Amino acid sequence: MTREQPKQAPPPVQRLRVRYAKRGRLRFTSHRDFSRAFERAVFRARLPMAYSSGFNPHPRISYAGAAPTGSASEAEYLELALAEVVDPAAALAALDEAMPDGLDVVEVVESAGGSLADLLQASQWNIALPTPMEEVTPAVRAFLRADEVAVQRMTKKGLRDFDARAAVLSLLVMPGGDGTGPGSELELVLRHQEPAVRPDDVLTGLASVGGLELVGVPLLTREAQGPLDEVTGEIGDPLRTR
Structure with a gap:
């Protein structure tokens, strides 16, 4: 039948x-x-x-x-x-x-x-760390100077190696919270690409090339996501872009 x-x-x-x-x-x-x-x-x-x-x-x-x-x-x-x-x-x-x-x-x-x-071509992230700025800044400088930062992450297809540096468009260090606490914050802009690079991959890269000791659990917050202006590096609003 x-x-x-x-x-x-x-x-x-x-x-x-x-x-x-x-x-x-x-x-x-x-x-x-x-x-x-x-x-x-x-x-x-x-x-x-x-x-x-x-x-x-x-x-x-x-x-x-x-x-x-x-x-x-x-x-x-x-x-x-x-x-x-x-x-x-x-x-x-x-x-x-x-x-x-x-x-x-x-x-x-x-x-x-x-x-x-x-339209979702890049993301802006805030990463709140308990680590003081004076310890984070040298690691960020070493990361940005590197041509390639190899990291590993477990994926659905097993352990994968990829370059965390290639996706980073900008990475800035700022005082944490209201500026009076001991911690620091990273403002990170990532290009969306394959394989996808995540904020935790960048933290792994900061540890490997910059010697940053990761203490505690960082708070990762995506602040924006949308089309990328290749000239200015700004992220647009995907709800107002055709």
Whole structure:
């Protein structure tokens, strides 16, 4: 007997792009846990989602450029495909109400077309360290002087070697917190490339080429993510770029 083919879902009539944040203890939420929480929020918010075709249709949500587990972020992005036109402001209010505190919907706009993932070309990170500036600064100088900084990280495909220096567009050291404490902060801009270089890879590189002793757990926060201006090095807003 020939199995009946599934009915094809109609195409979406609207796409919304969403900026969300991972704050506080919710920075330890994995991408898989977040996607489950977000799908539940979509159902509670009663958004008219478009669904995929096939025997197991699922809501059409496209995630892009998710931050590593354990890092906070003010600039995470996804795109929703809808079966009906919805006011972006109403979608924002409904989604933020349905999300747990710490996973916060910041902005919702109608898609201007093109690929959201292609717009996420670089990220700006803040790394808070308990280490004093006078110990961090020489390590940063050694890192920036190096032509290549080889690091290793365990990936889904096993232990991988790659160059952490190649992705670093800028790396600055600043006083920590309000400037009166013993710690320091790094302002880091990373180009998105393959293999992906993460902020913790840069810290590993600072230890290997600069002798930086990593004490305690650094707080990693993504402050911005978007299209990269190759001339100025500035990161644009992906919600306002076609």
